[in-house]
Amino acid sequence: MFLTRFRINTARSQARRLLSSPQSTHAAVMSSFPDLLPTDTDTPRVLWRLDRTASAQVHLFIASPSRPDLTHLVEQAGWPAAATDQARGWTTYDYAPFLAGLDKGSTWNFRLTANPVHSVRNKDGAPTKRTAHLTPRHQLAWLLQRQEAGGFRIIDKPADKQHTEFGDTHQVAVSDQRTLDFPKRGAKDRVSIKAVTYDGRLEITDPDALRRLLTKGLGKAKAYGCGLMTLAPTGEQ
Known part of the structure; x- marks a missing residue:
């Protein structure tokens, strides 16, 4: 299991569309997993949640069986110019050791x-x-x-x-x-x-x-x- 955090750039129009449409956010989240096809009927559970902080930041959290690739979300609703190989625009943690403990x-x-x-x-x-x-x-x-x-x-x-x-x-x-x-x-x-x-x-x-x-x-x-x-x-x- 993996737990991922992605900060949404609320100044971008695509980000505002995601925040106003749970269906669009769900589709964007599921597109983060190349091994999950739209035609799959028995897909593993992927959970997600939007958190709004006191400083008006919005974070997307994802709990998933496999590691996601959020490149498309960075390009559409993040800070793509700030992304590097070391800081791609999101953070993914190995959730299994935490759960086991x-x-x-x-x-x-x-x-x-x-x-x-x-x-x-x-x-x-x-x-x-x-x-x-x-x-x-x-x-x-x-x-x-x-x-x-x-x-x-x-x-x-x-x-x-x-x-x-x-x-x-x-x-x-x-x-x-x-x-x-x-x-x-x-x-x-x-x-x-x-x-x-x-x-x-x-x-x-x-x-x-x-x-x-x-x-x-x-x-x-x-x-x-x-x-x-x-x-x-x-x-x-």
Whole structure:
């Protein structure tokens, strides 16, 4: 497994097109792997996520089974004149040693962009419909319900900092809510996805389960930039 980071040059028109279209970003990401053909039906999972920093920088993160080549992204949405053989415009890390070193009981900062949804039935006998959770409280509950299966536990806040009447008891913040609305390629219908970013602190309870989550993703809409969780040491942002 590999984890890749690419900074997007938001001043370029092609970059703005990528940022406004999850389908275009997905296509650009998948084009980074020469061994993955468009006709492949059983392709390995490639996860990606867009992170916006406080300084208005935008980074694309990619978790993938094979090493990507982002030359086309550098040319279209990066700084091609600044690229060299040593600094091509993106950074790829061997993810396998990090994943193998995850231990039960260790604590980490995490970031996750996900599509928290649930199934509802509007009337008896009608089929269920997938519906997005719209409030931070329900979006957080969606994540908490997936802790055990995901191999992690979101750490509680100290008792004197909990606001139980608002459901604010864990070290996690729900932020950067975005509605991704775009036409579905080859169809008249539009796709509307609620993407939510979670930042918090977790404890590993089942390393194998968490490794699966980190490499397979969590939740729906993985092709549109949702599902990728990353970890950082608790001393880092």
